[in-house]
Amino acid sequence: MSDLGNLYKSLSLEIAAVARYREHRDRTSDPVFFALFEGLMRNEQGHEEELIANIRRLGGDESEASNVEAPDLPTMIYEGRQIFGQKTNLAMLRADLAFEADATKLYHEFAGQAEDEQVKALFKELSRAERGHVNGLTHVIRAVEEGSHxxxxxxxxxxxxxxxxxxxxxxxxxxxxxxxxxxxxxxxxxxxxxxxx
Structure with missing residues (x-):
């Protein structure tokens, strides 16, 4: 796929990420998880802005991202160890972990395919950011499962x-x-x- 095609797909993914974190932020009653989802949402909004800037730089139109099918990933995963009182929070966190792991791999692949050096650098940075999200979500899930949250x-x-x-x-x-x-x-x-x- 071309750099623009990968940028459009990535923008579609980031738009979905912002929506999922907004939904999760609004569903939780826990101030710690609220802040986590808000922080992730803001970070993904920054990714959107960077993708749009690169799309425009390459002469593309960011509205083309709406023609790309959004990823069909669950917003809740109820599998795994259940912790009393944390069913919904854990389901959201586990779904977000899977989402971020997929995004990490996708951006790594796109970095390898990129022809434009700035686009390559952007995809490397996005992969690094999503890996950070994976690490953070893993840490939070572990704290809930171990009872230290x-x-x-x-x-x-x-x-x-x-x-x-x-x-x-x-x-x-x-x-x-x-x-x-x-x-x-x-x-x-x-x-x-x-x-x-």
Whole structure:
């Protein structure tokens, strides 16, 4: 495929990445995961900008990316070890890990195919960035699976994080440090939920 063809495919992939991280950010109640998904989304938006700049530099039209079929990758993967209270968060993280691993390989292949030196450098940098995402997501998933991830929720009263510590169980209580409201953890369909006491 030509450099422009690979840039269009990559832009389509990055648009899908931004959408998936926005969706995941909006689904989680955990401030740590919220920040992770927000950070990944912003990084992927930067990738979009770099791809568009290179498409334009080569005389292409970024709207052509909409003609490229977006990748059909799951946004949730429920396989693997299930951790009490973290079903949805883990499903999102595992799907994102698979997505980023695929992107790493794809960009590595595109770097090898690139004829334009700037495009080659861009694909190498994108592959490196996606590898960083793989490493970070692997670390976060491991922390959840090993029980070292501290369970937190945004306080629905004031917005401050309410911390329940690592490996809490249903019924655990915590008071918001800013507004003083007491909350407990409950469980519903494999996920923790916050209940005001």
């Amino acid at each position: 501290e369970v937190k929720f945004f306080c629905p009263v004031c917005g401050w994080p309410v911390d329940f510590g690592a490996s809490p169980s249903a019924g655990a209580e915590s008071r918001c440090k800013m507004c003083g409201v007491l909350f407990a953890l409950d469980e519903e369909d494999g996920d923790f939920k916050l209940v005001r006491k």
